[in-house]
Amino acid sequence: MGCKSTNISLALKVVLLTLLALLFISPFTLVLLNAVKTQGEVIINPFSFPQKIQWANFPKAWNWISLGKSLVNTSVVTFFSSVLLVYFAAKVSYWCTRHSTRFSRIFETLLVSSVLIPFSSIMLPVVKLLSMLKLTGTLWGGVTAYTGMGMAFSYFVMRGSAKSIPKEIEDAAMVDGCSPYGIFYRIILPLMVPTAVSVFILEVFWVWNDYNISIILLNTKFTKTIQVTIHALFAQTYSKWDIALPALVMSMLPIMAANIVLQKKIFAGMTAGAIKG
Amino acid sequence: MTRLITDEWAESPEVSLSMNRSSEENMGAKKQNYLPDLFFLGIPVLLFLLIVLVPLLMSVFYSLTDWDGISQRFDFVGLQNYAKILSGKTTFMDSFFFTASMSIVSTVFTVIIGILLASALVGKIPGKSLFRLAFFLPNTLGGVVLGYVWRFILLVGFPSAGTRVSLGIFQIPWLGMPWSAFISIATVSIWQGVGYVMIIMIAALVGVPEDLTESAILDGASSARILFGIKLPVCMPYITVCIFWTLAQTFKMFDLNVSLTNGGPYGSTVSMALQIYRDAFTSNRYSLANAEGVVFFLILFAITILQLTLSRKREARYGV
Numbered sequence: 001m002g003c004k005s006t007n008i009s010l011a012l013k014v015v016l017l018t019l020l021a022l023l024f025i026s027p028f029t030l031v032l033l034n035a036v037k038t039q040g041e042v043i044i045n046p047f048s049f050p051q052k053i054q055w056a057n058f059p060k061a062w063n064w065i066s067l068g069k070s071l072v073n074t075s076v077v078t079f080f081s082s083v084l085l086v087y088f089a090a091k092v093s094y095w096c097t098r099h100s101t102r103f104s105r106i107f108e109t110l111l112v113s114s115v116l117i118p119f120s121s122i123m124l125p126v127v128k129l130l131s132m133l134k135l136t137g138t139l140w141g142g143v144t145a146y147t148g149m150g151m152a153f154s155y156f157v158m159r160g161s162a163k164s165i166p167k168e169i170e171d172a173a174m175v176d177g178c179s180p181y182g183i184f185y186r187i188i189l190p191l192m193v194p195t196a197v198s199v200f201i202l203e204v205f206w207v208w209n210d211y212n213i214s215i216i217l218l219n220t221k222f223t224k225t226i227q228v229t230i231h232a233l234f235a236q237t238y239s240k241w242d243i244a245l246p247a248l249v250m251s252m253l254p255i256m257a258a259n260i261v262l263q264k265k266i267f268a269g270m271t272a273g274a275i276k277g
Numbered sequence: 278m279t280r281l282i283t284d285e286w287a288e289s290p291e292v293s294l295s296m297n298r299s300s301e302e303n304m305g306a307k308k309q310n311y312l313p314d315l316f317f318l319g320i321p322v323l324l325f326l327l328i329v330l331v332p333l334l335m336s337v338f339y340s341l342t343d344w345d346g347i348s349q350r351f352d353f354v355g356l357q358n359y360a361k362i363l364s365g366k367t368t369f370m371d372s373f374f375f376t377a378s379m380s381i382v383s384t385v386f387t388v389i390i391g392i393l394l395a396s397a398l399v400g401k402i403p404g405k406s407l408f409r410l411a412f413f414l415p416n417t418l419g420g421v422v423l424g425y426v427w428r429f430i431l432l433v434g435f436p437s438a439g440t441r442v443s444l445g446i447f448q449i450p451w452l453g454m455p456w457s458a459f460i461s462i463a464t465v466s467i468w469q470g471v472g473y474v475m476i477i478m479i480a481a482l483v484g485v486p487e488d489l490t491e492s493a494i495l496d497g498a499s500s501a502r503i504l505f506g507i508k509l510p511v512c513m514p515y516i517t518v519c520i521f522w523t524l525a526q527t528f529k530m531f532d533l534n535v536s537l538t539n540g541g542p543y544g545s546t547v548s549m550a551l552q553i554y555r556d557a558f559t560s561n562r563y564s565l566a567n568a569e570g571v572v573f574f575l576i577l578f579a580i581t582i583l584q585l586t587l588s589r590k591r592e593a594r595y596g597v
Binding site for chain 2 (some may be wrong): 010013014017018020021022024025027028030031034042043045046047088091092094095096099101103104107110111113114115116117118120121122123124125126128129144145147148149151152180181184205208209210211212216227230231234239241244245248251252255256258259260263266267270271274
């Protein structure tokens, strides 16, 4: 009897969760459904199935906003920022946890307390400094800003991994005559790879999705990112849904696919970030 | 070559200290060897100075002036910009109250719903990872994209549904009135944030040692009682992380506002970040925007300090 009642409650739970999950993704479903309809069909009934699937909406939207260009821009900025963030975070977390000096402790404290700093608080001077370095309006300006802004969080997550590496390994290498650089590249870095991969993925998602920094530093014709492009598209074509919706779908697809493939790594990275070192 | 570096290495402050604690000569050696420091911390420190610390100090500096961002000269005006902000002569205080209430409302719901989802998704549930994926999906997308997805739902989907079924919920202009726009933004923000809390809390709940719950199960306690009486109190450090993370994320809200309402109707949904953005780039009130930025920073800094103090206190008390 007891077993039966748990079965029923489990079935009930699954049904409830399924309904809730469907409700949760229904906005995406509706957008996807309407992305392959004509403008008229969208307006008349957004809940109907398309009479004929309008695949042509996608290339039309792609060309309308030159999505290819913004995809390339976003990829470049995202890739370089994330790689640099992981590399620097690995270096800083190793050095600060293992060879703390007064200098490194000051830096660590400043870095950690800046983890929540909002970009809006400092954007005006950042723009000024980057323009002095002739970096505004270039993708590298974006990479610089993302790397600087993301350092604290990346360090936060990497620190745990650096602390967990047994000191004996390092001591042994040192006795064998390995330089600190050799120790870092040959021993520490390989041991940090699992965490580094998680951090990398988290940063990729952050940079790819960010609007705050990109609207200020990358809002030019040549450096437009996806988020900036989508925003401009919706601001211009107020209700041209047969362009706006397919563009929206195309901007979401890469990140959704990555989400499905990398789910485990993403969750691992997020949990590591929450527990801290 | 390796040999040489090793020698330098041996003189680095820590190593030399442990090797030769009493020697006074090390003071000299300590000064010379900054090469490894430079190698490991050089560029990160430079980047931190360029993007975070120096801009912050510059922000404070400009906030004390009347500079418009363009002209050659400017004067120091002391705390005038701050007085302007706090006296309510600008709309910054409105944006503060909007942001604070939005942040509190969406944090409360995000954390509660996230915890409930997590507790439902721990244990033997068929299709567990599919459920996790579905609830987590909005969290991996950017606020601009999510905002425009919902703009379509609220501007086209809801009214269209309203002509078919006469349900009050479909007839409200969800982005057209201050209170309804508030609910809309809060809903999207909760929808976006729930996934994060769920993932963290799943990890936390899975980590609860079984011997803690064993005797309660034997005593026949209901699973709800076990969750609220035993598991969640044990997971308190994680819940704190979730609360503060969500609080900070919603305080910094910018892209959801821009895409959903762009601050409207009647400027009722302008978040602090959007207010600063507008003052800086639309109204050209450069020094004022810097002062607002400093206030914004102080609020988030206070949140950080509060979190650190809370978790330190707990560490001292429970050792967690």
